[in-house]
Amino acid sequence: MTTAPIAAPRPQATIMLSRVAHSLYWMSRYIERAENLARLLDVNHQLLLDFHGFNDTTIKDHWDSILASSGDEELFLKHYETADSRSVTEFFAFDLRNPNSILSCVYSARENARMVRDQISLEMWETINELYLFLYNRKADEIRATGANEFFASVKRGAHLFQGLTSSTYSRNEGWEFLEFGKYLERADKTTRILDVKYHILLPSANDVGGAVDTAQWQAVLRSASALEAYRRFYVREILPWKAAEFLIFSDSFPRSLHYCVARVDELLRRILGENAARPRTAAARASRRLLADLQSLTITEVLQEQGLHEFLLETQKALDRIGGAVVETTMFYPAEAEPGEQQQQQIQQ
Numbered sequence: 258m259t260t261a262p263i264a265a266p267r268p269q270a271t272i273m274l275s276r277v278a279h280s281l282y283w284m285s286r287y288i289e290r291a292e293n294l295a296r297l298l299d300v301n302h303q304l305l306l307d308f309h310g311f312n313d314t315t316i317k318d319h320w321d322s323i324l325a326s327s328g329d330e331e332l333f334l335k336h337y338e339t340a341d342s343r344s345v346t347e348f349f350a351f352d353l354r355n356p357n358s359i360l361s362c363v364y365s366a367r368e369n370a371r372m373v374r375d376q377i378s379l380e381m382w383e384t385i386n387e388l389y390l391f392l393y394n395r396k397a398d399e400i401r402a403t404g405a406n407e408f409f410a411s412v413k414r415g416a417h418l419f420q421g422l423t424s425s426t427y428s429r430n431e432g433w434e435f436l437e438f439g440k441y442l443e444r445a446d447k448t449t450r451i452l453d454v455k456y457h458i459l460l461p462s463a464n465d466v467g468g469a470v471d472t473a474q475w476q477a478v479l480r481s482a483s484a485l486e487a488y489r490r491f492y493v494r495e496i497l498p499w500k501a502a503e504f505l506i507f508s509d510s511f512p513r514s515l516h517y518c519v520a521r522v523d524e525l526l527r528r529i530l531g532e533n534a535a536r537p538r539t540a541a542a543r544a545s546r547r548l549l550a551d552l553q554s555l556t557i558t559e560v561l562q563e564q565g566l567h568e569f570l571l572e573t574q575k576a577l578d579r580i581g582g583a584v585v586e587t588t589m590f591y592p593a594e595a596e597p598g599e600q601q602q603q604q605i606q607q
Contacts (some may be wrong), residue, residue, distance in 0.1 A: 277376055278435045279589035280369040285423075285439035287366035288385070291359045292416035293447040294349055297323065297454075297481045299409035304477045305342065320345045326453040329357060343401070351396060359412060360392045378426035381419060388415035431529075438525040438584070445518035446577050449570040451481045452505055455498075456567040475501045482513045502566060503557035515573065516552040522580065523549045529588065541583035548576045 301323060305316060320340035324330040329348075336354060337344040350359045367389045370382055391411060400408040420440070427433055455478050475496050479485040488496070488504050508514035523545040526532065532542040560569045 275589045277373050277432065279585070280373045281376070281432050282435045282439040282585070282589065284366045284369040284373075284385075285436045286443040287362040287369070288416050288419055289440050289443040290357065290447070291362040291366070292413055293444070293451075294357070294359050294362070295409040295412035295416070296483065297451065298346060298349055299406060299413075300477050300481045302342065302346075302405050302409075304473060307473065316341060322454050322456075323349075326450045326456075327357070328450075329355060343398070346400070346405070347396070350400070351392070363389050363392055376432060378422065380422045380426055384415065384419045384422055388412070388419070391415065434525050434528050438522060438529060441518045441521040441525070442577060442581050444513060445515055445522060446574060448482055448505055448513055448515050448518065449573050449577075451478060452502060453567060453570045454478065454481070456570075471498070472496055479505070484511060484513060487511050499557055499561060502561075506560070507552065507555075507557065516549075519545070519549050519552055522577075526580070526584065529584065539583065539587065541580050541587065544576055544579045544583070548573065548580075 301319065305319065317340050320342070321330075323345060324333050324340060327349075332355060333340070333345075333348050336352070337348060348355055348358065352358045353361055353364075355361060356365075363385070367385050370377060370385050374382060395408070423436060427436065455474060472495070475498055476485060479488050479496070479501055482505055484505060487508075488501065491504060491508070492500055504511065504514065506515045509516050509520070511517055526542055526545050527537075530539055530542060532538060537543045537546050560566060564572075
């Protein structure tokens with residue numbers, strides 16, 4: 258999973274613009290990442306509650322699939338012995354050793370917001386600060402006792418409020434383009450990982466495909482992308498695996514589909530880099546054009562039969578990483594604030 262890289266210093270004349278762009282970009286990405294993680298954990302907690310017959314092995318396989326799709330499996334195994342509801346929730350929600358946990362993401366977003374405090378609205382700053390203070394000092398045991406659903410709902414509401422206030426209070430200038438670019442790049446990556454969760458879930462036998470558990474898992478995949486209602490309005494029928502995958506990959510109208518997000522990324526990329534759509538010059542613009550062209554020309558049948566869903570999603574993730582990395586290297590150089598440290602308590606006391 259991508260985190261803020263460190264690029265070579267650039268000329269002094271571009272320092273302020275690069276620093277502001279960098280902080281806005283990563284602030285937006287980290288908030289989107291935290292919201293996606295909250296939704297993914299919430300949906301999968303609910304899935305386990307709905308199926309009381311799951312045994313310890315099934316539950317471990319279920320959480321292993323979340324870890325495998327996130328790319329953080331190796332880091333998890335360094336600090337936890339086994340994957341279960343408590344350990345995975347702790348790792349993805351509160352563990353500061355995980356730079357992609359919800360708390361780490363919100364802290365990093367808050368630090369980037371602090372660096373550009375004069376560039377964002379008061380409402381944006383207050384919302385992101387309140388979300389961080391809400392998360393600070395909470396533990397997995399506490400949210401299990403008081404209700405995980407309400408906790409994750411609060412995280413999602415905070416992230417949605419921040420994005421809504423950003424849309425309502427931020428001027429449509431170059432900074433807005435970096436905010437939107439970071440949001441949609443992160444969203445596209447998370448949609449591929451949400452779909453990849455299903456690939457990693459180990460079913461006991463082929464007979465389970467199309468059964469109650471399989472249908473519930475695909476429903477959970479759609480809910481993880483806030484796509485269940487939109488899917489049902491579009492297809493008006495039962496949930497079919499290839500239709501669910503097709504909707505999340507190729508829909509050109511659903512705002513969390515891969516196609517929709519990449520189209521927005523491509524449009525914003527051309528504005529940021531001053532690219533011509535017909536003749537892209539930079540590596541990022543060319544990679545974006547290729548990815549969008551594939552999403553406009555491929556069908557779900559071609560993906561499933563010729564390449565395989567897992568392999569297609571991995572290649573898409575690599576393409577998104579190349580696009581984000583190239584833009585950061587071209588336009589920015591300041592590393593994002595990513596590792597919460599001892600200064601946390603000092604800042605809260607202040």
